[in-house]
Every structure is written in C-alpha cells, then in structure tokens.
Amino acid sequence: MRRDDALIGVRTRETAGRSRGFRLWRRIGLLGAATLLAAAVAVPGTRADIPYPDDDPFYAAPISLGEFANGAILNSRPIAVLGLPLPLAGWQLQYRTTDSADEAAADVATVLEPLTPWNGPGDRPLLSYQIAEDSLGTRCAPSFALRGGRDFSIATTLLDVPFLAEALRRGWAVVVSDYEGPKSRFFDGVNSGRAVLDGVRAAKSFAPLSITDSSPLGAWGYSGGAFATLWAMQLRASYAPELAFAGVTSGGVPTDIPAIARGVDGSYQAGLAVLILIALARNDAGSGLADILNDSGHALMAQEATSCGGDLVVHHFFRHVDDFSTVPDLLGSAAFRAAANHQELGGWAPDVPLYLYHSNNDDVIPSAGFSALVDRYCALGATLTAVHSAIPGHNPAAVGEALGAMNFLSDRFAGNPVAAGCTVR
Template identity: 60%
Template structure:
C-alpha cells in the first residue's frame, strides 16, 4: 500500500516548488568534486555515499547516491554520481536491478538526474516527471533501480562511449554497495528512452569489451537517437538542434566543428555548461537556426559536423543481450528511418531482438504507450524466461 502511494507521489511531487529549491547545483556541492587520487581507483569504485529523500519528500523508498570512478571517451578518469533506489518489498533470492537511463537533454549538470531525484532546483523537471511513473512501476514490482548521471561531470550529450561507460560503472558501484542489498548474483536489466535509450544501447554495445563482469539479462530501449545529422536537421529552429551542435562541438574538438562557429556561436559554447538545460535553451534560443551560429552555410551538412557525429552513432558493435526496441512510426523528433536501419544492422550482425514500429503517435506518445511492454519484457528476463534467438520485427 505504501509503495503504491509512493508511485503516485513521484510525479505529483515534481510540481511542488518547495521540494525543488533547497539543494545546491553540482558546481556548489562538494559531493560532486573528484578526489585528488581519482585515477588510482578502479572503474566502478565507490568513493563516497549519502542518503537522500527522493524528491526531498518522505517517500518510503530507500535511496542513496554514490560517487564512483569511471573513464570517459578520451580515456580520462572521471567522477560520476548514481542514485540507487530500493523498495520496501521483500524479495526471495537476488533482487533484480533495473539500470534506468533518464533522458538528459542538456549540457549542464544542473539537469543531471541525481539533482532532480533529490529535489534539486532544475528548470527541466518535466524530464524526470515523464519517467517517474515508470520508475515507480519498477519499484512496485520489487526491483532495485539504478539511475546514473551517464553524461558525466561535463554533461557530454551524445558522447556514446562516455555515456555507456558511465552506465556500466554506475551498475558496478551499486552492486558493490552492501546497504542496497544487491550483488553479483542480482540479474540486471537496462531501460531507457530517447537520449536515455542512446546511453542504454551504448552500454549494451560496450559491455563485452569494457565491463564483461556486468551482464544484462535484457535491454529495453525506445525512441532511439540515430542518424544524428538528420535528427539535427529535423530539429533545426528548435533548442534540440542547438544542443546537438554545441554538444558535438564541445565533445569532439578533433572534428574542428567549433572552428566553424561565429561570435554568437562561440558565446553560446562558452556558456553551455551553466545555461543549457533543455528548458533554458528553449527560452534562450527560440526560433534560432544552426546557421545563425555558423560562419559557413548549411553547417549540419558540413563534413566537420558529420565527422563529430560519426563516432557516436549506434550500431558499430552487436549487443550480446536480448533486446526489446520500439519507435513511433510518426516520431517527429527522431526519424523512424534511422531506427529501421539500426534494427536491420543489429539483425544482420546476429542480434536477438524484438523491434516494434509503434503506432502510438509522436515521440512522447510512444514513450508512454510502449513502456509497459518494455518493462514486461525485462520482467520475463528477470524471471528466467528465455528469449528465442533471432529477430522479430513488427
């Protein structure tokens, strides 16, 4: 009864300004500061812990935040934070663990899930509100939930390797934290939508080479960002295109994409780390096109932009875990053609997957309409029900 109440309280709490105002942003919070000996610790090592009230409210769910070491795409050690939620539901045997990747469309750590989940001040709280019912459903089922800040301390949007490694090491950290009651015997599933799906699938692709000790029994992902240049072109004139441009310019200096920014673009890039939550960008750059920030025409088709996007595209490696993927055929943010191509690539590489071309309209519609199918797929994997090899596409 108390957990059912908590599930309903999660989304409602996100509208309460009192709960959102007390916590400092990561730049002012010593918990996010990397220790001087960070590089000496192994990936996934827990370097500090704290308990939190979820959303700043007395919800009956045990919640901790863990600082942990990971390695970014440039092979630099970095400190990430993960939030571990455990429901007061008895479980016979190893408790399942759901690695839940919240969509984080930002270049600013104020928008990280660890901030919003503890009730921090954030102009983009609607991102968590969309996920709260599904996190609540996972907790209702008795699963532990791990929500990592996979973009890391520089909020590296659409950095595939950094995101995937952040997810994997967040699981390692949670698994080595005794109070959570999960360990190496706990089955692990991964779930994410939109930019959360991007991180989820990158983690699934990287698992074998980077974290062979982390084994997923299944992965569910929807609204999957693919063909980043086409996605940016579709979003041009909205904050999404500017987020992608500034993120790739900052993340991929070797592409020389930043050299093609004009004065306004360079000012936006310098400010990105402190004013680039999605909601900030929507207010600040409404009706701004990418070429308004560029010294060359048609920047989104320029080789520098494509070179920055290319190493972060999904599909380079075949996931070795059963997949459940879904995408609206009328997705207005991420064209379904890229999803279909990714499914074809995974199937040609021998993946085991179920792929849904969803009839739920729009990007947000498929997020709400298909999530239960994704959670049920993972519930079957947690229960030990085998998935038949091969591809089922519908």
C-alpha cells in the same frame, strides 16, 4: 577513501508512516503515483539544502581518483527520494569511471530500493535506468532532482517518474547514473556507456542494497537515455564483461544525428538542434566543427555552456543553426557529419537480448534511422525484438509502449528464455 561508514551493512527500515505510504502507492497504481509525485516535486523555487552539483562537495573528485578501479565507490550518502517521505530506501554513490578521453572521472549514481522484501523468483533484480539528461550542465543531472532539487532543470527527470515508479512497484532495485559525467558530455557514446556500466558495478558492490551476484541485471532508457543504454551494451563485452544482462529495453532511439538536427532546425523545437550543435562542437575538437562557427556561434557556446535541453528549447524557438555558422548548410557540412558519425550507434551489436521500440511518426527522432539501426544490429547477429509503433509522437510512444518494455524485462528477470535472432513488427 571518503565513505560514510555508518551506511555499510545498514538498511533504512520502514516506519509506520512509510508502511502506510507503501500501501497507498500500491492502491493508486502507476499513473496515480506518478501524478502525486510530479505534483509534489513541481514546487517553484530552489531548496537551500539541495545545492546544485557544482556547488555540492559530495561531487568533488578525490585527489587519489586515479588509484581506484572502475566502478569503485568513492563516497555515499542516504537521501530522501525526491525530498519526500516515500516508501523507498535511497542513496547516492560517487564512483570512479573512465571517460572517452581515457581519463579517470568521478560520476554519481542514485540507487533506489523498495522497502518490501522481494517476493519474485531468485534474487531481487537490479535495473539500470537511464534518464534522458539532455544537458550541457550538471544542474540538469538526474541526481539533483532525485535528491529533491527544485528548479526548471528537473523537468526531464520528472518525465521518467512514472516509469521509475512502476519499476519500483514491481519490486526491482534501480540505479540511475549521471552518465554524462562531471563535464556534461551530451551525445558522447563512449563516455555515457562506460558511466552506465560503472554505475552498475558500484550499485552491485554497495552493501546496503540487497543485490547479490545472482541478481539479474537489466537496463532501460528512452530517447537520450536509450542512446546511453545502447552504447553501454555495445561496450559491455570489452569494458565490463563480468556484467551479464538478462535483458535490455530502449525506445525513441537517437540514430542518424544529422537527420534529428535537421528535422527540428527552424521549428518550435529548434533548441534541440542547438543542443546537438554545441555538444558535438565541444565534445569533438578534432572535427573542426567549432572552427566553422561565427562570432554568434562562439557566443552561443559560452552563453549556453550549462543549459539544459529545456532551457535551449525556450531560448531558441524557430532559430536556424546556420545563424551561427560561417558556411552554408552547417548540418550538411563535413565537420558536422564527422562529429556526428563518431557518436552513431550500430558499430557493434550488443550481445544481450534487446527490446527496441520507436514511433513510426516520431516528431523528434525520424523513424528511418531506427529502422536502419535495427537492420544493422540484425545483420551483426543481435537477438532483438523491434517494435515499429503505430502510436504517433515521441512522448506518446514513450508512454504507450512502456508496458511491453516492462514485461520484456520481467520475463527476462524471471529466467524465461528468448529466441535467438530478430523479430521485427
């Protein structure tokens, strides 16, 4: 096992400068902290000392990977979060998981903890936070950005900085897993869900993090992060039954994948339809989706093999996925629908308290799919609160509904009970 033994049992203590930084953080609040962090990180050019994951030996899987249990820590290192002198302790953990093909895989998670003691009830909570990675390559993984990587690929991680900042301000420890894994499998529910759960297992067992067996667990994700979060909760009972989550929040939930792709196809966000097409084609060879692509489609898959969602949006303004198909109406084809159906949420009901929210006028993910998923979960006996938000737009709803999501988690971490059944508003 490769491990930095000096880390075990040792916590990084705050310096006088970091103490001043924490007081500043508390003073300027969530939005101010987010603005400062985003401004500091959004610096042009890459840092030579922060290589992309594919070029970083830390990410390389050990030859003996299959001998480890799911969630076992394979390697660890301390980091300066976002490459800045922030009042936080941060580490990265390489851990064993099992992908959707039931093969052993080595994923990486970033764990963050405030330097101040926890002053809430019980032990410090641990929040599993899923960033919307939305990528086809590992350079878009959250761990690269959270270690201080500088590249356009960090854009999706920066969008989540305000919410991470607020979770840490509340005193929670946070684990952020690269849940798409070393093969960057976007929209692979089993792969993502297992990686989330094993990231929590790894964080719980990491000695320098002040998490105990009594620490309450929570999970949160928005958009692509919600997909991974809810797949993890659907798999929890069978894959990681020892992980008892006090509460889970998710918003902008990707449901009815063909409707999502059709809604953005040919628009200024057409790159998202291209992302979905490439991901499903390479994730599910048995669907036959790759077989109905034309020469331009096969060239597309090769050219964009390591692209981030943001790259694809820039590259494919107003494109139609039918440009890459040998059949008309690719999004309505049996092959596309077969590949998408394998990844749809709602096959099982999570057995943890849920708080779900979605804009009634979401411009990326149609709200009808969200309503159908809520109905499905309720019919299967889930305990959930569902918020049909009047805030228009995918990204505005992420901001406007965040406080409700945070407060739901705070109540669960405090041990406040939630009524069984469904509350829909």
